[in-house]
Amino acid sequence: MSDNISFSSKIKDELIGQPVKKTCCQQVFLYNVLKNAASITSEGGSMKLALRLPSMSFVGKVGRMLKKLAGISFAYIYKIRDNLSGGDYYQCIIDEEDKLGVILKELSLRSEMFSETPPPENILAHLEKDCCQSAFIKSIIATCGYFQNPQKNYHFEIRIKEPLVANIVRKILIQKINCKIKTHILKNSDIILLYSKSFENFEKILAYLNVMTSYFELENIKIIKEIKNNTNRSVNFETANIQRTANIAAEQIVKIKNLLKSNFADKLTPALIEMARLRTSNPHMSLSELARLTKPKISKSAINNRLMRLIDLCRYYESEINKSD
Numbered sequence: 001m002s003d004n005i006s007f008s009s010k011i012k013d014e015l016i017g018q019p020v021k022k023t024c025c026q027q028v029f030l031y032n033v034l035k036n037a038a039s040i041t042s043e044g045g046s047m048k049l050a051l052r053l054p055s056m057s058f059v060g061k062v063g064r065m066l067k068k069l070a071g072i073s074f075a076y077i078y079k080i081r082d083n084l085s086g087g088d089y090y091q092c093i094i095d096e097e098d099k100l101g102v103i104l105k106e107l108s109l110r111s112e113m114f115s116e117t118p119p120p121e122n123i124l125a126h127l128e129k130d131c132c133q134s135a136f137i138k139s140i141i142a143t144c145g146y147f148q149n150p151q152k153n154y155h156f157e158i159r160i161k162e163p164l165v166a167n168i169v170r171k172i173l174i175q176k177i178n179c180k181i182k183t184h185i186l187k188n189s190d191i192i193l194l195y196s197k198s199f200e201n202f203e204k205i206l207a208y209l210n211v212m213t214s215y216f217e218l219e220n221i222k223i224i225k226e227i228k229n230n231t232n233r234s235v236n237f238e239t240a241n242i243q244r245t246a247n248i249a250a251e252q253i254v255k256i257k258n259l260l261k262s263n264f265a266d267k268l269t270p271a272l273i274e275m276a277r278l279r280t281s282n283p284h285m286s287l288s289e290l291a292r293l294t295k296p297k298i299s300k301s302a303i304n305n306r307l308m309r310l311i312d313l314c315r316y317y318e319s320e321i322n323k324s325d
Contacts, residue, residue, distance in 0.1 A: 007214070008147040009054075014211035015142050016057045024126045025135035026065045031107045031123050032139035033062055049100055051092040058142070059090050070103040072096060118164035133172045138209060140169055147202075150221045154202040157195035159186075166192040177204040242284075249283045252307060255314035256280055264317045272313075275306040 005013075020029050038051045051074075053059050059077060066072040075095045079088055094100050103109075108120030119127075126132040140158060148155040158181075160166045166183070173179040179201045184193040196202065199222065206215040256276045259265060268276065278290050285293075287300045287307075294303070 007149045007217075008145070010217075011147055011206070011209070011211050011214045012142050012145070013055065013057065014214055015138050015209060016055065016061050018138070018210065020061075020065070020135055022131055023069070024129065025131050026069060027107060028123060028126050028132045028135045029139040030062070030065050030069070030103075031109070031119065032136065033143055034107065034109060036140075036143040046095070047097045047100060049094040051094070053090050053092060054087070056090060059092055063092070066094075066103060069106055070099050072099045072103055118162060119168070127168065127172075133176065134208075137169065137172055140165075141209060150199075150202065150218050151225075153197060154199040155195065155197045156202055156205065157193055160192045160194065161190060163192060166194060169194060173205070173208075177208045179204045179208075245286050246284060249279070249285075252311060253280050253283055255318075256310055259310065259314045259317055262317050264313060268310075268313070272306060272310055275303070276310060279307065279310075 020026050033053075034049075034051070037053060038049055041048050041050065051062065053062065059074075063074055066074075072094055073096075074092045077090055077092045080091050081087075082089055108122050127136060140160070144160055145158050146156065158169060160169065170181060170183070173181060179196070181194045181196045181201060184195065185191070186193055203215070203218060206218060256279055259268075260276060260280075274294070278293055282290060282293070287303045291298055291300045291303045
């Protein structure tokens with residue numbers, strides 16, 4: 001798939017490429033597609049159905065189902081530019097009124113049922129079966145779903161007008177994959193937004209949809225994100241340690257230089273004089289690095305002890321100065 005195809009479009013392309021073999025599942029699939037992507041018009045007393053689909057592969061899938069269930073073929077198909085989204089879609093027209101009546105009857109759809117009405121009894125009966133539940137969710141995702149590029153956020157959403165259909169979607173996702181999604185009514189609209197910003201839910205729903213190319217792409221993105229985050233944390237931690245070491249060293253060097261200029265310098269042992277020289281000459285070194293410069297070699301702990309003794313002498317020297325003042 002091309003890099004310029006959105007992550008959401010890739011998922012839908014995978015869904016459309018999956019076969020829907022059983023007649024009951026095809027009815028469920030077509031029901032959702034017609035409910036969410038079709039409109040019925042009447043011209044000169046004859047009824048026509050216009051179906052708006054996002055890709056030719058989707059047109060082919062729906063066309064094959066219509067042909068099998070009712071012997072219907074699209075009268076014509078034309079490509080339209082959507083000025084709002086900037087993308088293209090395909091308008092498919094069915095003008096065989098007698099055959100159109102067959103498919104509407106088969107799916108328990110009538111022209112007035114394209115308003116916000118719950119699914120008919122035969123579709124609800126199909127939804128008692130696992131295979132039809134899967135077809136129901138896949139057709140809802142194909143027509144009403146959106147997945148954000150996971151490189152940005154783990155966000156997916158489904159926009160539905162009918163409360164009962166929204167409840168069916170939520171119930172299936174909870175029962176099948178324990179995917180609990182949130183609900184929001186869009187402002188100034190009757191559209192119900194089902195959504196989640198959870199990686200776990202994002203992962204679960206892709207696995208349930210069986211869109212494995214997109215699923216593995218999601219997993220790869222997660223791994224890369226974790227590596228980057230861990231690297232950033234490590235760099236930030238190391239930077240903080242370096243800064244902390246530099247601050248401590250700077251404070252120590254000021255005190256040690258003052259001590260070396262004082263009368264107390266004569267009281268320092270050779271070991272402390274070496275320590276004072278090493279510290280002032282290597283302000284950015286850690287204790288471990290300073291230990292490697294000593295002759296003979298001493299431990300990091302010994303370096304720390306000598307520095308502490310120097311700092312104690314610095315404090316004593318400062319207190320004596322203050323007394324004399």
